[in-house]
Amino acid sequence: MCMQRKLFLGVGIVGCLLSISLTGLQAQSAPGAVSPGASTGKADTLPVLSLPQCIDIALKNNITVRQGQLQVQSSTLQLKQSKYNQLPSVNGFASQGFSSGRNINPSTNQFVDVGVRSNNFQLSGSVPIFQGYQLKNLIRQNQTIVKATEKELDATENTVILNVIQQYLAVLTGAEQLTVAKRQAETSQLQVERTQKLVNAGSAPEANLFEIKATLANDQLAVVNAQNTVDLAKLALLQAMNLPGGQAFEIEYIKLPDPRIEGYSATALQVYEAALSTQPQIQAADLRTESARIGIDVAKAGLYPRLSVSGNLSSLYSSVGLSRFIADGTTTENKTQANVLIAGTIQPVTIITTQPGGSYQTYGFFEQLSNTLNRGVSLNLNIPIFTNRQYRTNVTSAIIQQQNAQLTADNTRLQLRQQIETAYTNLLAASNRYQATDASVSSLERAFKAAESRFNAGAINAVDYSLAKLRFDNARAQLVQAKYDYVFRTKILDFYQNKPLSFN
CATH class of the missing domain: 1.20.1600.10 (Outer membrane efflux proteins (OEP))
Known part of the structure; x- marks a missing residue:
């Protein structure tokens, strides 16, 4: 009215x-x-x-x-x-942490004895299909x-x-x-x-x-x-x-x-x-x-x-994560492996080896996120029994x-x-x-x-x-x-x- x-x-x-x-x-x-x-x-x-x-x-x-x-x-x-x-639900999760002493490297799952800074990112969503x-x-x-x-x-x-x-x-x-x-x-x-x-x-x-x-x-x-x-x-x-x-x-x-x-x-x-x-x-x-x-x-x-259907994305970063070798020139090394007798004279056997020069560097933040990206999709069926x-x-x-x-x-x-x-x-x-x-x-x-x-x-x-x-x-x-x-x-x-x- x-x-x-x-x-x-x-x-x-x-x-x-x-x-x-x-x-x-x-x-x-x-x-x-x-x-x-x-x-x-x-x-x-x-x-x-x-x-x-x-x-x-x-x-x-x-x-x-x-x-x-x-x-x-x-x-x-x-x-x-x-x-x-009726619309999909989407949730995001992010964390940042620091720990010292004996820790587990989240990238390799190996023990390390250093301070570790880490980040964890997750994105998940679900869509209801049939809810009775x-x-x-x-x-x-x-x-x-x-x-x-x-x-x-x-x-x-x-x-x-x-x-x-x-x-x-x-x-x-x-x-x-x-x-x-x-x-x-x-x-x-x-x-x-x-x-x-x-x-x-x-x-x-x-x-x-x-x-x-x-x-x-x-x-x-x-x-x-x-x-x-x-x-x-x-x-x-x-x-x-x-x-x-x-x-x-x-x-x-x-x-x-x-x-x-x-x-x-x-x-x-x-x-x-x-x-x-x-x-x-x-x-x-x-x-x-x-x-x-x-x-x-x-x-x-x-x-x-x-x-229902659900999916998720996850990735992580660690300050002691995976590393890569950066080449910087070459190095030559002479190494005596043994002595041999030649014509009554003892002569050394020398092996010359050449190795690339450089150093190991940890992957960057965004590189680690890209390398550790995980994706998943699941179809969920819930049946009430008792x-x-x-x-x-x-x-x-x-x-x-x-x-x-x-x-x-x-x-x-x-x-x-x-x-x-x-x-x-x-x-x-x-x-x-x-x-x-x-x-x-x-x-x-x-x-x-x-x-x-x-x-x-x-x-x-x-x-x-x-x-x-x-x-x-x-x-x-x-x-x-x-x-x-x-x-x-x-x-x-x-x-x-x-x-x-x-x-x-």
């Missing part, structure tokens, strides 16, 4: 929930009344947050969402690594895990969005209740002023004035309580966005027509069937089950033979994990079905409550207007007038709550079906 859709979801839900302005209240609004969310005076400098802004801030600051994003990155990294595992389809199945499993973590992140973001919507709704509800309370207080204030004039003129008893003032005091207390409710709701909204409390701000107020009360277009079962294919928590649970099923194939790979039943145990464990993942998916479906059934039942109750409350407001409004006319004419006392006003005010407040509850239940069922939400 993209960010644009999430913001549209949030705005759509709350937009429909903002249908809270009663026609009767609009007709009775005082000229100086201020709508919820509007501000005057010093409040004009306060920042105004819209619902999309609140959702965006909450998603950026929420720790659980950030952990989910890291989990997606981690699973994506694991997927890349499982693909890299383990690498292929690991890639499939990690691909499934990446999709599962993405869906789990979507589910987490949905939870955060719905929480922000709920807190945003609480601020709007409190603001509307505050407006209702202020209008009630304004009406009582006007009635106090009128009654004061009548008492001063002697047209009404002073007891009426005391009763109306008591009603005004009660209305002013309701204003204070409503303001406290708004402040607490704003604090909860800040906390939902992971922002520190105590920040002054206003929210964007949207006014929409009253909702239409009509039967919902789908049954609870139809809503559930639609939710199965759209809700990310269901999709994530199914993907986790599929991942666990592929994990069984991964575990079975340990039962198959494994075939491994203490380790691989069999791994397969059994993978089967248990798959069964547990399936039960988790079944439980997720069960919870979703129960949530939808509860939401559907609450919708029916909210619809009945809203219709009954709306009818009650209409009746009590007419009764209050009649009582107000009779009170102004002196036909009834202040107590009867106050009771009529109290009943009418309570009914209007209950209608606000009933309307919020009804629209919220409707949009929740729409949300389960992934329906586009709008302000209309």
Whole structure:
């Protein structure tokens, strides 16, 4: 689910929930009344947050969402690594050493009694050919895990969005209740002023004035309580966005027509069937089950033979390594081998030998590396015969994990079905409550207007007038709550079906 859709979801839900302005209240609004969310005076400098802004801030600051994003990155990294595992592996090794005393010449394997400096270089590599389809199945499993973590992140973001919507709704509800309370207080204030004039003129008893003032005091207390409710709701909204409390701000107020009360277009079962294919928590649970099923194939790979090709290159150098003779001219040597008697005279027998001149020099560094270079290639076959039943145990464990993942998916479906059934039942109750409350407001409004006319004419006392006003005010407040509850239940069922939400 993209960010644009999430913001549209949030705005759509709350937009429909903002249908809270009663026609009767609009007709009775005082000229100086201020709508919820509007501000005057010093409040004009306060920042105004819209619902999309609140959702965006909450998603950026929420720790659980950030952990989910890291989990997606981690699973994506694991997927890349499982693909890299199909590539050859190459390793290099180099060493340099020095030893004195009696040593073995690494070039001739003969003992020498000198200091020896030596180097050893190796390069090896291997390529997997057949691993019991383990690498292929690991890639499939990690691909499934990446999709599962993405869906789990979507589910987490949905939870955060719905929480922000709920807190945003609480601020709007409190603001509307505050407006209702202020209008009630304004009406009582006007009635106090009128009654004061009548008492001063002697047209009404002073007891009426005391009763109306008591009603005004009660209305002013309701204003204070409503303001406290708004402040607490704003604090909860800040906390939902992971922002520190105590920040002054206003929210964007949207006014929409009253909702239409009509039967919902789908049954609870139809809503559930639609939710199965759209809700990310269901999709994530199914993907986790599929991942666990592929994990069984991964575990079975340990039962198959494994075939690979490996090769290596190695070479070495020694300061007392092989040497070569460097010629430098020739030398002549006369050597008497024996004496012989010739004609009675002893004559020496001399042998003249000629030898090349020169000296022995050790081969250079790179020459030794070239002369001692060793190459090798091998085909390796590993056949598991008896491994203490380790691989069999791994397969059994993978089967248990798959069964547990399936039960988790079944439980997720069960919870979703129960949530939808509860939401559907609450919708029916909210619809009945809203219709009954709306009818009650209409009746009590007419009764209050009649009582107000009779009170102004002196036909009834202040107590009867106050009771009529109290009943009418309570009914209007209950209608606000009933309307919020009804629209919220409707949009929740729409949300389960992934329906586009709008302000209309």
